[in-house]
Amino acid sequence: MPILSTNSLSLEINGQQILKEVSFSIEKGEIVGLIGPNGSGKTTLFNVLSGFLKHTDGKIDFEETDISEVSAPKRAQMGIGRVFQNFGIFREMTLEENVLVALESLPKEKRGEINNLKEKTKETLEFIGLANRAKEKASSLSGGQMRLLEIGRTLASGKELFLLDEPTAGVSPKMTNDVSSLIRELKDDGKTVMIIEHDLPFIAQICDRVFVLDVGSIVLEGDPQSVQHDVRLKEIYFGADPTN
Template identity: 70%
Template sequence: MPLLSVSHLSLTLNAQQILKNVTFDVDQGEVVGLIGPNGSGKTTLFNVLSGFLKPTHGTVHLREADITHVSPAQRAKLGIGRVFQNFGIFREMTLEENVLVALEALPKEQRMLLGDLREVVRGTLDMVGLSHQGKKKAGSLSGGQMRLLEIARTLKSGKELFLLDEPTAGVSPKMTKQVADLIAELKKEGKTVLIIEHDLPFISRICDRVLVLDVGEVVLNGKPGEIKHDKKLQEIYFGADPTA
């Protein structure tokens, strides 16, 4: 049984078809990369999966339950965690408050299992080496630190499925390594990750499988090694070879 099942998903916005018959499954514990050129519909697909956009056709199932018409907040409670492209943290809040607000939004039963929330906050900040800055406003962090904080916060809030939108964008090479380590940590804990990236070597290193999206359609679906050498991928990124 797949954890996430996307079936014949289509989305039309302002008379323009953004997603076309997108179908794929993601198994529990799998790390799946989602690549494609700019404007191919990757972030829009994430917006549909996290409930911010309603599809024109098709369904989204989480553990066999139809969540196509479930609100974003409810999806978060069901275990979908989203990491945004532009650092989804609250810059006017302190680092501690940023973690705390995520923990407090959990369903009561889940929150009670965590025990003392202040301890969990400390542990989360420790995990990414930011515990000494807990009282600082999150807006003062670097891009990489914001990213680490966001991923760690999502991890500690017990999510099962992670939607990571370009987690290495605007992040220094050193921090990129830390982000990769954190994603490896997610995998080790049996979490499921769907990740949008432009950095193909990064994707090849951390993903079990790669989906290639082009003009709103899934055109390739396979292991990173296979996809990397596929002629179609070269065509998508560099155009068809005129000599061929």
């Protein structure tokens, strides 16, 4: 059963077609990479999937429910988690408050499943190795730590689908390993992950499948190895070789 599927999803802004009939489906527990050159519409697609932009045509199904008309907060409450490229944490809050506010924003029935929100917050910070900094402001963290906090917070709030926008951007090489371990743990937990990344070796290492987006359309799809060696990928990124 696909956890997320789109059917002919299109988006037009000011007469410009940003997404063109994007159709795909993702099975529960998969890690899917979304790659493509700058301006191809990757982040826009995430914005549409998480409800921040309203698509002009097509349909989005999450867990077999049409969520096309559902607001962004409601989609989050249904189980779609978003990790932003520029670190979507609240820098003026402490680490503890960052996790706590996410747990408090869950719908009543999901909040009821967590016995003690403060205890859950503590466990989450321990899980990502930041428990000793619980009372510090999030602005004091490094890029990698901010990323761990954001993913950890999303995990703690019981999301089923994770939309990760360049999770290794602005993260040191050492912390990149920590982030990729955390993403693997998400898979082990049966979570579904969709990742936008420019780092192709990272994508090849972690993903089950890859979609290549170009000028708003999915133009290539397959396992990471076959996509990485497909001659069309080079053309998408660097243009067609005129000597061929």
